[in-house]
Amino acid sequence: MEDFTDNKREKENTIIFVEGISDLAFLSLLMNKWKGYTYVQDYRIQETKKGMKCSLYTNQKHNIIIFSVGGIENFNLGYNLLSPLIKSSLTKSIVMIIDNDLNDEEKIIKNLHLGINVNANKWVKNNIKDDYEEDKELNTYIKIIPENKTGALETVLIEAIKRNEADIASSALNYIDNLNEKESKYISKRRLKLKAKTGVIFNLISPDKTFDALQKKFELIDVNGVTITECFGFLKSVI
Numbered sequence: 001m002e003d004f005t006d007n008k009r010e011k012e013n014t015i016i017f018v019e020g021i022s023d024l025a026f027l028s029l030l031m032n033k034w035k036g037y038t039y040v041q042d043y044r045i046q047e048t049k050k051g052m053k054c055s056l057y058t059n060q061k062h063n064i065i066i067f068s069v070g071g072i073e074n075f076n077l078g079y080n081l082l083s084p085l086i087k088s089s090l091t092k093s094i095v096m097i098i099d100n101d102l103n104d105e106e107k108i109i110k111n112l113h114l115g116i117n118v119n120a121n122k123w124v125k126n127n128i129k130d131d132y133e134e135d136k137e138l139n140t141y142i143k144i145i146p147e148n149k150t151g152a153l154e155t156v157l158i159e160a161i162k163r164n165e166a167d168i169a170s171s172a173l174n175y176i177d178n179l180n181e182k183e184s185k186y187i188s189k190r191r192l193k194l195k196a197k198t199g200v201i202f203n204l205i206s207p208d209k210t211f212d213a214l215q216k217k218f219e220l221i222d223v224n225g226v227t228i229t230e231c232f233g234f235l236k237s238v239i
Contacts, residue, residue: 013063013091014238017078019099020051023153024068025215027097030232031057031064033223035239045081049074054082063090064239072098076113086138087131093139093238099152100144108144118142123234139238145231152191154198160227161220165205172200 018024031037037057043065045052051070056063065085069078075096085091096118102108105120112118116126118140130136146155162169176187176197187193202217203210209217221228 011058011061011063011090013065013085013088015065015067015082015086015091015094016235017067017069017075017094017096019069019071019097019152021053021068022214023097024053024055024066026153026157026218026221027066028055028057029215029218030223030228030235031066031239034236035059035062037064037239047077047081049077052078062239072101072108072111079114084131087129087136089130089132089136091138093141095141095143095235095238097143097145097153100146100150101152103148103150105144109142112142116140120144121147121234141234143232143234150190152194154194156227156231157198157218157221158201160222160225161201161205163225163227164222165201168204169201172204173197176200 016027018027028037028039036059038059040056040058043054043056045054049070051068052074054065054067056065058064065082067078067082069075075098079086079094086094096112098108100108109118109120116128116138117124120142121144122141124140126138126140127135128138145151145153146159149155158169158173176184176193179187184193187196202220206217206220209220
């Protein structure tokens with residue numbers, strides 16, 4: 001495994017764990033737009049699972065490590081893989097951004113099995129041992145998105161788009177919802193249907209970006225608008 005403690009930049013770290021590659025792509029865009037973070041490198045993960053990717057971003061004052069763990073069942077594994085970096089004296093905060101698949105915050109938190117104190121949608125201070133076996137403070141935040149209903153990042157993005165393109169978004173959502181069983185055979189799962197809705201909306205409001213990379217499409221989102229700020233504004237205190 002790559003030596004995560006080798007921090008040549010000697011800056012403080014914040015680690016953000018997310019479920020999938022699309023979450024990583026959006027968070028990296030958000031960090032760039034808000035605080036000028038730029039991509040540095042990908043870390044090599046020895047126990048790679050589908051959808052796993054760990055990337056380092058930096059600005060003049062701080063490092064952000066975003067780790068796509070490949071699904072909610074892998075947050076514990078991701079935490080253990082980055083344990084050397086979490087124990088580093090340079091790491092002050094970790095964040096986990098989790099899809100609200102169950103609409104049950106208590107159950108989602110319980111299923112993480114992290115071995116540290118965490119709570120949904122609020123900062124919690126933990127005392128852990130650092131890489132010298134001395135006590136260190138670690139701030140943790142579990143962000144479940146969206147709050148109070150089932151969904152995922154795409155739910156938040158759709159809500160953000162609807163603020164400026166309500167008619168287009170409504171038509172796209174109705175189109176997907178009204179497909180018959182044969183027409184919707186490739187999006188039978190709720191997660192896939194949500195991705196299809198997001199994709200149709202993106203393509204309708206910017207057809208010239210249809211074949212662009214995901215991050216280019218995310219640039220259509222107003223990251224300083226109310227929806228995104230309300231959802232992810234808590235990050236501003238640690239980036």
